Amino acid sequence: MRNYFLFCILFISYNLLYSQAKIKCDLIEVSSxxxxxxxxxxxxxxxxxxAEANLQLQKSIFDFNLNSDVTFQNRKYNLFDADPRNDFVDKTLRNNSFDFSIGSQKRLRTGQSIDIVLKYNYNNTNFPYNAFNELVGSFYGNHSSTLNLVLTQPLLRGRGAKIVTASEKASAFYINKSKYDYEFANSFEIEQIGIAYWDYYTAYKSLSIYTQNENRVREVLNMTTELVKADKKPLSDLDQVNADLRNQERLTVVAKQNLYNSRINLGRVIGLIDEESQRLDIPINDFPTVLESGYNEIIDKNALIKIAKSKRGDVKAIGEEYKALELQYLVATNNLKPQLNLSAFGFYGSASVGNGVDKSWSSLVNNQGQELGGGAKLSFSFPLNNNLAKGNYSIRKIALQNQTIINENIHRNIELNIDLAVNNLMNSVLILQKSKESFDFYQNAFKNEQIKFQSGLTTLLNLILFQERLTASELENLNAQQQFSNAILILRHETGTLISKEDLGFKITQNAFYTIPNTEN
Structure with a gap:
């Protein structure tokens, strides 16, 4: 009794570990x-x-740029003997200076640019007289501060908000393009996973058919053995049945190999490694039926084409890319113009003398030495050959023209592919119906042939022939079901209705694998 309980515990533990190791092979599960x-x-x-990082690069054009520098100098100058300043210094003129500046530049999205700079200078010398020949003593400080403001307006090249922000907006279009490309790539990969899944399911069902066929041959062998014992069939019939059995065993081994290969291939398209692929469990989703697919003999191809052009990610992607190329072409056209900038500037400055920190601060507000002014500047630059701008213009123009061809070609191929997909779907339905009818007839024929063989009304060769035809018919019916299932998948992908974009990601529903697109909405 104890051994029995131990066996049960080990058996249950094995099943639990086995079930945990397996990966559930469900269409939605493996697609997720x-x-x-x-x-x-x-x-x-x-x-x-x-693409998002590239947008950040384009936004940097409008960043605030902060610049600052600090400079300290100590200089010594040996005077000539004839220099009258020798009477006041010991043959060497010493000078200390300190310079500090801080400024900010920003380019506006309206096209203008602003520069603002604050400069401060301090210097002293061992010469005791100042610039006004006043005796102030050695190393008497001189302070000066200046505030400059410059506003620049481009008049030709770079003028206008549309030109200035074109690269930034183009980058945003490229982000949208990448997202739509991602959506279409996902749809294609899910289509491939679906096709690989149906191939795996077909291989799984094929193995079952070959196993059943092998069992049928064994039944024929047993039946023939009994008939030989009863002297109703010659002994040589056993050799023929045994030969057929060995052939069916061979086909079963090939079916097992195909099942293994299709499992690994399904894991490959999912993205699994070898060890994970081998853990894929048996497929649990059956083929769709014609009835549940919503198939109608009258399919509106134009409606499907319209759906495709409004839903497919690649169509949306090329639309976004075309918008980006239009903006880049606009910038390239603008860059053919000369650079003509009008700058308005204003400045304010003041000075103070003396030592002490308070003198440094008062240098900006001191009334004495105060200076205020403004003006305007017109600057012009233009490379005579202008090859850089001309080359970029040609590149952008060609890219835009080429994109037009790409757009037209994608729309052309959509129409052709949907035509093919609809035709394949309709033919697959006919093939499925005929293969099912053929399979039903062969089943009845084989049963009748078995009865006739037992009664001695037919030969062993005829029985084997009908059996092989039954197996071939069953396999053809299975392949027809696979073809119909793939036709639904392909039509879904071509119309952009295989997956849908949600706020939190992509959504895949069971209906996408089992029903054709609805053209009534």
Whole structure:
């Protein structure tokens, strides 16, 4: 009894560990795993992040730039003997100076640029007289402060908010493009996962068919053995049945290999490693039926094309890229113009003399030595050949023209692909119906042939022939179901209705694998 309980505990523990090790092979489950595992999906997400980083680079044009510097100098100058200043200094003129400046520049999104700079200077010397020939003593401090403000307005190149912000807006369009490319890449990968899943399911069902066929051959072998014992069939029939059995066993081994290969391939498109792929459990989703798919013999292709052009991520992506290229072309056109800037400036300054920190601060507000002024400046620059601007203009113009061709080609291919997808869907329905009818007839024919064989009304060769036809018909019916399932997937992807974008990510529903797109909404 104790051994029995120990066996039960080990058996339950094994099943628990086995179930935990397996990966549930459900269409929604494996598709969800792909968003974290599939390398193509992960790589496309990095493209979005790269585009966002590029937008940050373009925004830097409008950043505040803060500049400052501090300079201290100590100078000695040996006077000539004839220099009258020798009477007041010991043959050496000493000078100390301290310079400090702080400024900020900013380019506005309206096109103008602003520069503001505050400068402070302090110097002293061992010569006891100042500039007014007043005796002030050695190393008497002189302070001066100046505040400058410059506003620059481009008149030709770089004029206008639309030109100045074009690169920034183009980068925003490229972010949208990357997101739509990511959406379409996800749809394609989910389509591939769906196709790989149906291939795995077909391989799984094929193995079952081959196993059943092998069992049927064994039944024929047993039946033939009994008939040989009863002298109703010749002994040579056993060789023929045994040969057929060995062939069916071979086909079963091949089916097992195909099942293994399709499991690994499904793991590959999901993004699983080898060890994870081998842990994929048996597929649990059955093929869609024609009835549940919502198939109608009259399919509105134009409605599907309209849906595709409004929903597909690649269509939206090229639209965003075209907008970005338009802005870049606009900037390139503007850069053909000369640089003509009008600057208005104003300045304010003051000075003070004496030593002490208070003299430094008063140098900006002291009435004596105060200076106030303003003015305007017109600057012009233009490279005579202007090859850089001309080259960029040609590049942007060609890119825009090429994008027009790309747009037209994508729309053209959408129409062609949907035409093919609809045609394949309609044909797959017909093939499925005919293969199902054929399979039903072969089932009845095989049963009748078995009865006739037992009665001695037909030959073993005929029985084997009908059995092989039954197996082939069952496999063809299975392949027809797979073809129909793939046709739904392909039509969904081509119309952009396989997955949907939600606020928190992408949504995949069971209906996307089982129903054709609804053209009535």
């Amino acid at each position: 795993i792909a968003f974290n595992k599939n390398p193509t999906i992960r790589s496309a997400n990095y493209s979005i992040q790269n």
